[in-house]
Amino acid sequence: MKARTRVAIAILAFAALPLILVNGSSYVERRADAARSADLVLAGNADELAALLAATRSRWLESVRADARLPSADALLSTEGPPDPVQLSRFFAAIGSRDTVNINAVGLLGLDGRVVEDSRAVNRGRDESLAPWFLRAMATGQPQMVGPYTAPGDAVPGLFFTAVVRDAAEERRGVLRVRMEPSVLGQVMASALVATPGLSATLLDPEGRVLIGVGTLGERAMAIGNDVARESAEVLTIGDERVAVAPVANAPWRVAVRQPAAAWSAPQGTLKRDWLLETVLLLALLLGASLLLGRRIAAPLSRFSAVAGRMAEGDFSPVPRWSGAEEARQLGTALDGLATQLRETIGSLSRELAQRREAEEALRASREEYLALVEQLPGAVYRCANRDGWPMDYLSPQVESITGYTAEALLAGDAQGYTRLMPAEDVAAIGPVVDEALRAQGRFELRYRIRHRDGRLRWVWELGSVHPSADGGAGRLTGVLFDITEKETANQAMGLLRGGVEDRVGGDFFEALAAGLVRVLDVDTVLIGRFRGAPPSSLCSLALAHRDGRSERIEFGLTGTPSGALVEAGALEVVDDVHRRFPDDVDLQRRGLRAYLGRRLDDRHGRPIGVLAVLNGGAMQPGSAAARLLDLFQARVAAELERVIAAEALQHLAETLENRVAERTRELEAANASLSRAMEQLVQREKLASLGSLVAGVAHELNTPIGNALTVSTALNDIHRQFAGELGSGQLKRSALERFVQENTEATQLIERNLQRAATLISHFKQVAVDQASMRRRTFDVAELVVEVLSTLSPTLRRAPHQVQVDIPPGLCLESYPGPLEQVITNLIENSLVHAFEPGRTGHIRLSAEATDAGIRLRYEDDGRGIPVDVRHRVFDPFFTTRLGQGGSGLGLYLVYNLVHGRLGGSIRLLDGGTTGVCFVMELPAVAPAAGEETDG
């Protein structure tokens, strides 16, 4: 804390404390005064209220005493019989009009206590002899006040005033009783409290019960002892109220003036606020004064402190002008001199230090750049002596990634660890190259192998240079080492492809590739296999090449093997402990293999067909060249394997094709025979259906004429019986005889016409039936034949609104088969009725014929909806119908075509009739071919 602040706080503390104490003491006194004042207000109100109630009570008592002395009172009590109503009304009005609000009833009681007259009619005759106001008045002879009191039979209390009525001789005549509303007491109290808002008042009975209350708290019960304020006013706190209680003189009442404690203490709260305000203002003034004083005292010290602080931070500039007391100015000048000396000394030291730091910084930067350069090289840097075994004295850390050993490990001992990693033949091979460089004092470039810590061989490319010793000899060798295993492996793989694998196919390809990969990758085994089963369940090796040159063929189940896992995974690389991961693969363990890198071979459709895998007895490195070579050869091997499989399938197909053709031919022949039988059955069924339709038509058509004949013959029988009766009675008149003859003649003619009609129909039906059933050949007139056909179809035609027009000249005769021709015409008409016309529309059918050179041309037309263009070429096909499931069999026109082209020896075609209607044209020969000579359709 600064000295200035400390000084200010000390001044503030010493000055403020006494002031606060004095002011606090004053506040306590003022607060007590405020409480006393509030109590005085309460007590004054209570005293005033008590005095007012006492005075009012006395006034009321005096009033009732005076009323009782009115002569009319004595007169009303002394009157025998009903009183004069005018006198009575005036008496009651004289008393009641004094307070129309509060005087409730005025009554005159006899000496026996019975109500003689009352301003309230219902009170007349009531016995009040036991009422306290009556008893007290009679006992004392003085005016009395009773209540608030609830009389027996009344629901609410009243305030009763009584006075004895005396006659002129001062003899008692009765009692005047005035009943007032008790609220009148409240009115008195309320009027007294008007001057002091916020106060409530309660009138208490001797036991402390609330009689009347005014104001917010007035009617609230209060717990107050019987001994409180019996003689004089008392102020006390009851619950959350401040209460002043005072006795009412000459009455058994006490009056309490009440105020909420919060309102009572409000002025004290104001005092408290004022006191706090004063205190805060006082403290603020003291604070300001003490700060000013502290600043004056502590300012020189602050400046010395600031200058010293600046010097500590290296700022030695002098203060322009020291101010203040003499001692302070001298001390400041001395401080400036000291600062000057320090500035010069520190300046020289700083310069020397800066130069040394710059030199060290340059050296450190140079070292860091060198190390960064060496360590960021993709290869390792070395330095060795030119002695046997080339002992190293430096190897950069990158040598670990090349050899698997740290630089420290290779530098340990005789420092020839790196040289020992080289195969002896490679050491021998590079010796001459190095010797040549030593002689030439120049650079050399080497390519050799080293045995990596993982046991595998790595290729290294080395670029070195010779550093002569002081005597001119080759003292040291330095250079860089690069791992070129990847590049060498790739080169060898490319050589493998170019050197004999690429041109081979099938088994030779797989064998050559497996053997080459063993050699290039320096691994124990390479497996190329083909899956068996769908999904794959076993693997048959196509090539299994070993390091020692052996090759074998195996087949094994995939369950629990790495190759089985490949089916799902697609690629698998287990670089160590593969036998732990696949403990069920006994063969793997037996061969002592620890690493497995494999790729699944898929065909062009993505189906797994085989495996290409590398297996090794030692652990392999993740991300080795072997994995990349597998990726490189995966597609090529898969393509070759797919080609082999396709060739096998082609061979198999060629072997089985002839058998399959023969089998399919037999199946087709059987199906064709079955279809022919089914069609024959359907045709026969269609013919039977036509015959059934014919019989139904015949029955219906014959029913009309035969029924008519039967009806007429029945009527004729009745006429005959009536006529016989008249004849037998001998009363036959001429007119009856003539009527009988006329009716007989008409009936006979009717019967004859109907039977003739039936005979004609039967003849037609017989001809059609015989023709259709027997396929009889005869010469017939085409027009007559058409008429007969229409007769048989007339029941059907009559049910429809359509019209049939026949334009066939008579005399066109054919020597042919009428039955099939009728069948043809019937089918065409029924076809039109079923398919051609919209419901509710009247259609037209037209049959016409003309003679041709070879016979006749018969044309059948309708104006229905026609046949869609895209299906016209199929209308004569069997089973073709546009109403399948709705009554169409699909055989109608097929039968027509067969009959016309077959038995009738003609032809039929469907003309292109546009969008409406159909038009069939039949060319029929005049002489039909004999049976077995039908034209080929």
Place this chain on the structure above:
Amino acid sequence: MKRRALLGGMAAAAGLGLLGCRPEAPSGATGALALRMVCDPWAGYYPAALAEVDGDFAREGLTVSMERSTSTDRMLAEFFAGRFDLMCASLGDMIPIAARDPTLRIVLTSDESAGADMVFRRRDVDPAAVARLRIGTDLNGFGELFMRDYLAHAGLAERDVQWLHVDAGDVAAALDAGQIDVGNCWEPFASAALAAGHVKVFDSAQTPALVTQVAVCQRRLLVEERERMRGFCRAWFAATDRWLADVPAGAARIEAALRLPAGEASLAGIRLHTLDDNRRLLTGTPPGLAPVLQRYAEFHARRGEAPGDLGALFEDAVLP
């Protein structure tokens, strides 16, 4: 920095101290205003009950407790003693206290009796045949004027009569006891008189506007709580409109709220006053109700009583 923090802390402490000794806000300044209302058991005042139970008063920031007094005299005395903030009474009943308290003000008119106040004759008495007709009524209120209208209507105005002070609740008993020949009362006391066999001979439908009911309070309340009293009127008339829109439903809700016997909240013979009625009756120059008050003033003056300045009852209107 420390010095500034110290000074800031001291200033904050001083500020908090000053805030702490701020005088308390007056209690109830922002809470609901509680109004104590007293009324006769008369259905015309029951829109207040409907407004209370339906929350109209609460929405205006009011809580209204309604007390029903069985004695008009006691009700007037208690209101005069300051026990209640509002009183609902017949216009004629209020003339005596209006004469003594010039600060009394009409807040609103609730209704008009249009048949609910009735005059009964004793079942075996023909008023025209009685030598001196004894008339029982509340002589402090509108009863005497109402009965004089009856006498004029029945052609008995010149007859020798005896006026007896009988509360409406005692009329049936006084008729039974033979203490009076005719008397007036209203529901629910009228039903008791009818049940006893006494005969209705006149009703308030024949004295338009004479028996008008009002709600009154001290002028102080209107001045100090003008907006809330305006809200009181708004709530009252909203309840009135709702009741008139569906009379049976409103009566059922009121009877349930006040625990009344069924049928006691009947509007038979009562015409509720709406806001428009009130604007007509209480405002304007002169207000529509002034002639009725003038009639009461003249009547009291004839009785030798000074009714005071009744025109002051219309001042400080708080109708919405």
